[in-house]
Amino acid sequence: MLSTLRWSAGRFLSALLTLIGVSVIIFVAVRLMPGGFEDVILGPLASDAERAALVAAYGLDQPLLVQYFAWIGQVVQGDLGTSLVTQTSVAVELARRIPVTAMLTLMAIVATFAIGVPLGVWTGVRSTARTGGALGRVLSSLGISIPEFVLGSVVIYVFSRFALGLQVGGFARIGESFGAAFSALLLPAAVLTIFCVAATARTTRDAVMNVLVEPHVGAAVARGEKPWYIIRHHVLRNAGIPILTLLGTITAYLLGGAVIIETLFNIPGLGSFMVTGLDRRDFAVVQAAVLFAATVFVVVSLVLDLLTTAIDPRVAATGRQSS
Incomplete structure (x- = not known):
């Protein structure tokens, strides 16, 4: 019990230090980045006096340490700042866009585990069969190797060129029409899901194959238990830790992939908001968006670590995952 509490406290401290490091970076x-905020706003023909006045107006002429601690102080109080370009609250803009990215990510995660885990179990169980092992390796390798921007561009062209039942673009906000928003996110979610399904199937396949050679599985076979009962009660439980660990990696991939996919499909989510902020050198927007994404990833990783400890207490006792 003491080792579990000590390990959990260490994970909380590590998560906090990670967020502090992300904020600094x-x-x-x-x-x-080349080209400051004043260059983007005023253009190349502005005088030095005009540039200096704009920089001073937004406090960008102060020392970096002063600016950083002023920003962190606002964040701790729940104030994410004001957009330098639009003069609107960054928190308000994030509140409008986060549900879009959250829905896109949730759709991809649900599809990933609904398809990837059963596919990985099937290929792992049939790893020695001709149709199981080879097919699983081919599908997972193909899915992992295709860049999302390439696949997304192909999907946009195909569904724009031919009437296949799904529309590219024409996004409607979730609060206005959930059905229209869901339909508009199907193609982007499918593109994001390809890599995730392939990675999940590969990880699940390897985990299942490792558990199948364990003595307790052989004992279950010797007792005459049915194959799917063995998989359900003996294999999946022990293979669950690597799959849970993968969920944290998939969350980071989806948050990063949303930047590209939302830009490709013109979706008003967190990713496109971040790209727009980078183009305009809108520091408050970029800082808030990246810090939010990092917070989500760190929190998900922390929760998964705690779940892993609950499933296998040896993780806390040894400080690492058991094989």
Whole structure:
């Protein structure tokens, strides 16, 4: 019990330090980008005096440490700042766009585990069969190797060129029409799901194959238990930890992939909001969007670590996942 509490406290501290590190990195990174905010807003013909006045008006002439601690102080109080370009609250803009990205990510995650886990179990059980092992390797390798922007471009062309029942573009906000929003997100979610399904199937297949050679599975076979009972009660439970760990990686991939997919499909989500902020050098927008995405990833990883410990207490005792 004491080792579990100590391990959990260490994970909470690690999550906090990770978020602090992300905040520092993104704060410095956006200011090292070529072309400042004043260059984007005023253009190349502005005088030095006009540039200096604009920089001073937004406090961008202050030392970086002063700017950083002022920003972090606002974030701790729940204030994500004001967009330098639109002069609107960043928190309000995020609140409008987060549900779109959340729905896109949730659709991809549900499809990933609904397809990837059964496919991985099937190919793992049939790994020695001619149709199981080879087919599983081919499908997973193909899905992992196709870049999402290539697949997304192909999907946009095909569904724009031919009437296949799904429309590209024409997004409606979730609060206005849930059905229209769901329909508009089907194709983007499908593109995001391809890689995730392939990675989940590969991980599940390897985990199932590792568990199948364990002695307790052989003992269950010797007792005459039915194959699917063995898979359900002996294999999946022990193979669950690698699959849970993969969920954290998939969450990070989906948050990163949403940037490309939302831009390709012209979806008003968090990813496109971040890209627009980068183009305009809108520091407040980029900092808030990246920090939010990092927070989601860190929280999901922390929850998965705690679930992993609940499934296998040896993780907390040894400080690593058991094989």
